[in-house]
Amino acid sequence: MAETMVNLTIEGRAVSAPAGTSILEAAKQAGVLIPHYCYHPGLPVAGVCRMCLVEVEKAPKLAPSCATAIAEGQVVHVYSEKALESRKSVLEFLLINHPLDCPICDQSGECELQDYTFAEGRADSRYREPKRFNPVEDFGGDVLYVPNRCILCTRCVRFMDDVHEAPVLNVSERGDRAFIGKAVDDDLTQPWAANVVDLCPVGALLSKDFLNKARAWELDRTASVCPGCSQGCNITIETRDNVVMRYKPRGNDAVNKFFMCDEGRANYRWLNRPDRIELPMVAGNAVDFSVAIAAAAATLKGKRAYVVANPSMSNEALYLLKRLIVKTGGAGHFSVSIGNEAPLPGVEDLSLRADRAANANGAELLGFKRSDNALAGLASGDVLIIANEELAGVSADAISKADAVIVIGIVMPKCVTTAATVLPIATFAEEEGTYTNLRGRVQRFLQAKATPGHARPSWYVLSDLLTACGETSEFFTASAAFDALAKNEPAFSGLSYDSLGLKGAVIAGAMAGAK
Amino acid sequence: MAIKVKVMDRPIEEVSYVRATLSGLALTFKHMVDPHKVTVQYPEERWDISPRWRGTHRMLTTEDGKAKCVACGLCPTVCPANCIKLVPGEDEEGNRYPLVFEIDEFRCIFCGYCQEVCPEEAIHVGRHYENAEYSRDQFVYDLERLTAQTHPVCEMWDPADPKGE
Numbered sequence: 023m024a025e026t027m028v029n030l031t032i033e034g035r036a037v038s039a040p041a042g043t044s045i046l047e048a049a050k051q052a053g054v055l056i057p058h059y060c061y062h063p064g065l066p067v068a069g070v071c072r073m074c075l076v077e078v079e080k081a082p083k084l085a086p087s088c089a090t091a092i093a094e095g096q097v098v099h100v101y102s103e104k105a106l107e108s109r110k111s112v113l114e115f116l117l118i119n120h121p122l123d124c125p126i127c128d129q130s131g132e133c134e135l136q137d138y139t140f141a142e143g144r145a146d147s148r149y150r151e152p153k154r155f156n157p158v159e160d161f162g163g164d165v166l167y168v169p170n171r172c173i174l175c176t177r178c179v180r181f182m183d184d185v186h187e188a189p190v191l192n193v194s195e196r197g198d199r200a201f202i203g204k205a206v207d208d209d210l211t212q213p214w215a216a217n218v219v220d221l222c223p224v225g226a227l228l229s230k231d232f233l234n235k236a237r238a239w240e241l242d243r244t245a246s247v248c249p250g251c252s253q254g255c256n257i258t259i260e261t262r263d264n265v266v267m268r269y270k271p272r273g274n275d276a277v278n279k280f281f282m283c284d285e286g287r288a289n290y291r292w293l294n295r296p297d298r299i300e301l302p303m304v305a306g307n308a309v310d311f312s313v314a315i316a317a318a319a320a321t322l323k324g325k326r327a328y329v330v331a332n333p334s335m336s337n338e339a340l341y342l343l344k345r346l347i348v349k350t351g352g353a354g355h356f357s358v359s360i361g362n363e364a365p366l367p368g369v370e371d372l373s374l375r376a377d378r379a380a381n382a383n384g385a386e387l388l389g390f391k392r393s394d395n396a397l398a399g400l401a402s403g404d405v406l407i408i409a410n411e412e413l414a415g416v417s418a419d420a421i422s423k424a425d426a427v428i429v430i431g432i433v434m435p436k437c438v439t440t441a442a443t444v445l446p447i448a449t450f451a452e453e454e455g456t457y458t459n460l461r462g463r464v465q466r467f468l469q470a471k472a473t474p475g476h477a478r479p480s481w482y483v484l485s486d487l488l489t490a491c492g493e494t495s496e497f498f499t500a501s502a503a504f505d506a507l508a509k510n511e512p513a514f515s516g517l518s519y520d521s522l523g524l525k526g527a528v529i530a531g532a533m534a535g536a537k
Numbered sequence: 538m539a540i541k542v543k544v545m546d547r548p549i550e551e552v553s554y555v556r557a558t559l560s561g562l563a564l565t566f567k568h569m570v571d572p573h574k575v576t577v578q579y580p581e582e583r584w585d586i587s588p589r590w591r592g593t594h595r596m597l598t599t600e601d602g603k604a605k606c607v608a609c610g611l612c613p614t615v616c617p618a619n620c621i622k623l624v625p626g627e628d629e630e631g632n633r634y635p636l637v638f639e640i641d642e643f644r645c646i647f648c649g650y651c652q653e654v655c656p657e658e659a660i661h662v663g664r665h666y667e668n669a670e671y672s673r674d675q676f677v678y679d680l681e682r683l684t685a686q687t688h689p690v691c692e693m694w695d696p697a698d699p700k701g702e
Contacts, residue, residue: 124609124656125607125609125611125633125656125657126607126608126609126632126633130609233627234608234625234626234627234633235625236625237609237610237614237625239610239614240610240614
């Protein structure tokens with residue numbers, strides 16, 4: 023059924039949108055952001071904040087643009103005197119009990135109350151009475167509630183009720199005594215609950231993990247993909263001075279809407295770990311990269327490469343490893359750690375997946391074999407290549423069968439004592455690359471921070487190694503490595519960095535909804 | 538060959554040194570009795586510096602001796618010379634507090650923006666100019682040093698009262 027398009031005018035701009043669209047969404051299309059607090063595209067409409075009131079010609083009163091559907095021939099004024107005056111009054115009411123403790127508030131700098139007050143609010147308050155005070159409450163999980171700052175937009179309540187389907191929060195009391203209440207016997211220790219911190223337009227719900235750590239304006243933001251599970255939620259890595267401070271979800275309607283799970287969110291600290299390999303090494307001595315590459319190539323000469331790959335390596339790195347395997351007639355294996363699956367009930371096909379690795383699908387498409395014990399197939403005389411794996415819990419005996427060991431990784435595996443060659447590589451936050459999620463969506467991640475020491479991007483190291491082994495593989499950018507992958511691997515045919523963009527693209531062979 | 542020098546015939550009152558000497562001495566004697574002194578006998582005597590003088594920093598404290606700073610991060614943000622290092626954290630009572638607050642006085646250009654932007658009236662530029670140290674690293678003032686300073690602080694220029702009356 024074709025959608026009926028409705029034509030209207032917003033701020034003098036002609037807009038055409040499907041029937042049923044709200045004025046607020048239609049205005050976004052026209053490039054007009056109507057200030058709003060309670061409205062969020064991922065939540066049901068409430069219409070409680072009265073911030074998005076706009077003037078609609080021939081309507082008797084101002085209309086809440088989030089809850090008013092567009093109509094043919096409507097003429098909407100967002101910045102008319104009446105609308106501005108109304109929003110100014112709303113802001114004055116919101117600030118009556120707001121403590122204005124921006125200097126100590128973590129939301130400062132990314133606070134919608136700050137932004138709109140600065141843009142449209144009064145310069146001073148006419149309220150002379152003492153402000154309401156409620157103590158800070160720990161909501162469990164990663165969430166801290168500061169009721170004084172709350173503007174009761176109820177985004178958090180609606181998220182927990184309708185999206186998480188775990189009704190833990192409510193609006194308690196009435197009028198100026200109202201606050202967000204938590205169920206007595208339950209709290210926000212839920213797999214997706216920390217999203218309320220992102221949803222909160224002010225500093226009322228804060229992340230305990232991020233509390234007092236950095237200011238919003240000090241952070242550098244980089245588009246990336248969460249490596250925590252095979253869902254591949256789009257994230258923004260936020261760094262300060264080359265230290266990753268937090269992950270935030272990045273909107274992608276095809277993958278994670280606006281959300282990410284608490285486990286993925288908490289999984290950033292390892293990016294700042296101090297025990298990284300910083301220098302290439304041969305037999306325990308730090309050497310130049312070219313020397314180490316040559317040594318690794320000499321080790322591989324005439325031997326079978328047995329690759330144990332981390333399923334959170336990028337498609338590019340796995341593709342180059344695969345070429346190394348094909349050249350030496352070796353084998354590639356990986357194992358995936360399995361966790362509990364935790365779906366987000368209100369969003370279709372969004373879940374913390376059991377496979378706690380970002381690119382198991384990509385590894386399988388590139389011919390790596392999935393097994394519980396990736397070292398099982400190691401035959402004597404093989405050269406073992408440990409690619410980005412820590413091999414926790416593996417004893418030195420388990421790899422003693424190998425003729426030689428090459429470590430291409432970010433940290434030294436404990437079981438490796440006499441590694442022939444060590445090539446330090448970058449983590450996913452330090453290089454460019456792509457992941458293939460479980461639905462076959464190939465998504466790019468960008469470089470968020472610098473590598474420590476002499477470490478280099480994995481595709482760079484592996485293409486040098488392949489060249490040293492006599493293959494033609496000279497890539498100077500991650501996109502060139504990906505182009506070669508798309509050209510030579512039928513599963514990835516037709517893709518390029520341009521077609522992926524920052525929202526990703528689905529590979530041709532992936533069936534919609536296939537497990 | 539002898540050089541012929543032209544000798545100007547000038548009246549004695551114009552070329553005599555006596556007049557110049559006397560006028561010079563007159564100036565000297567005038568300064569001996571003139572109350573307007575130019576030279577200051579530093580360090581025994583000192584200039585009164587302007588109330589808007591912007592010198593090395595001072596961090597004001599609350600009554601219990603703690604720095605007023607809440608580590609909001611505005612001064613390192615506004616600082617045009619990037620001389621303020623601030624790491625926010627929490628104190629024993631869970632209040633926002635600077636774990637590290639350092640000002641590199643060598644980098645500082647003494648613009649006073651940090652004082653102007655501070656919402657807690659914590660960091661101030663001082664009315665102070667004697668800053669000699671024995672080593673360069675002592676010019677990075679940490680929080681302890683900044684709170685221990687006792688010199689008077691700058692009174693910022695008030696646009697409503699431009700002449701400071």
